[in-house]
Amino acid sequence: MMQVSESYNQKKSLFNAMNRFIGAVNNMDQTVMVPTLLRDVPLSGDSTAANSPAYFAQDDDMYSSYVLLKSIRDDIKWGVVEGGVVEGDERRKEKVEVTEDDLEKQFHFHLKGLHAVLSKLTCKADTLTSRYTEEIGRRN
Template identity: 65%
Template sequence: MMQICDSYNQKNSLFNAMNRFIGAVNNMDQTVMVPSLLRDVPLDEEKEVKASPTFFQHGDMYGYYVLLKSIRNDIEWGVLQGDERRKEKLGVSALDIARVEQDGEEDLEKLFHFHLSGLHAVLSKLTRKANTLTNRYKQEIGFGGYWAQ
């Protein structure tokens, strides 16, 4: 019984969520042999675009491709360069950061769980986006249509 619970908890761990995302992006990267074919090809999922218009700033599949690879690199190698640029892009000021750090001292565990659940949710969405892009690319080049029969 304990092993089943541990297995379920591990399935939902941040480490496994990161591995699923990295795996999906690696699969996307191996599948997309000519990334320039993705330029000006919109993602068909209109409802997702309307639900979160700022999720991806580029409207075509090439923009998604570049962004997903960039996030994968940040996860694998760290975010050492461009931190200030990203903060400006997100609209996070030094005052906001100081306020979060000050508030965080009072309840670090609560702050940790808040960010952990947010990160897990974002990684799940990014994984779905990478899988969607891979499948759309296969559709666009006709992969799997004739050969899969």
């Protein structure tokens, strides 16, 4: 089988972004042996939470980030479960008139947004994994 090297565009593909995110969360899941220990882990190293990356700012602790990342991974892999109440569901149910001319623009807008979000979530999973590893090393 002939191997094709990834071009710049392939590295920027949504499929590869999803695979990188799923891989980062799988690595996080395999590394974090005792998830409840994350409740005691501060959002950043030895400094205050104010210096933590922006994608951790809204979380109470790293455990909630861990649960969120695993949930998003499962939604990507298996689909979103119908009947689950998610914040903003009411807004999504509203019908929006879309013209044929707008579809391509909307697709590209949402594709770029999804790619950006997946990149941030991948960084979040990688950061959480390294913070857990640091904390376990300090405790041992």
